[in-house]
Amino acid sequence: MSVAPPEHQSPPPARAWRRPVDIGLRALGGLVALVAGAVTAVLELLLAPLRVGGYLVGVAVLVAVLANIVLSWFAMETVGSRWAVVLPALPWVVIMVAAADRTTEGDVLLIGNWVGLLVVVAGSMTFAVMAFRSILAPNPPSRRY
Incomplete structure (x- = not known):
């Protein structure tokens, strides 16, 4: 029994279950x-x-800086899109904006000192830099199933 050389072998059969599992x-x-x-915004x-x-x-x-770097990387890697950095950034920004607003009782969650200001600025800039870096990155190779 002879075995065909590798260049003449047919490709492996496509598995129909891979695409839905990937999605x-x-x-x-x-x-x-x-x-x-x-969760990190609340923390x-x-x-x-x-x-x-x-x-x-x-x-x-x-x-804020370390968590937002990790979250941006995680979102882009798991979703497989450059724009996935928006997924963790959106709730983070919404919570920070809501925390800076005074409630009807007069409470403010985000204190108005240098720490509160730096959390908002550094955290949002981290998301912006990660998004900018993902835009400048070369296109990843396409995955075919």
Whole structure:
């Protein structure tokens, strides 16, 4: 029995289940990125007034930058689109804008000091830089199933 050389072998059969599974996993990744954007925004709001020895430490700024980098990367990798960076950025920005507004009782979630300002500026700039970097990146190779 002779075996055909590799250049004459037929391609493997296409698996019909791969495409729906891929789409489902991408949608799930986008949903996780969306929820994670909201969760990290709330975490940063909780860390903003953190003091050590009576002094503001600003750990929320570091968390905002690092978390937004990871969330942007995660969204783009799981969804497979450059514009997926919007998924975690949208709830993050909405929560930060809502937190900066005074309630009818006079409460403000995002304190008006250097930490609150830097959380908003650094966090939003991180999303902007990640989006800009994704725009400048070369097109990824297309995946065929």
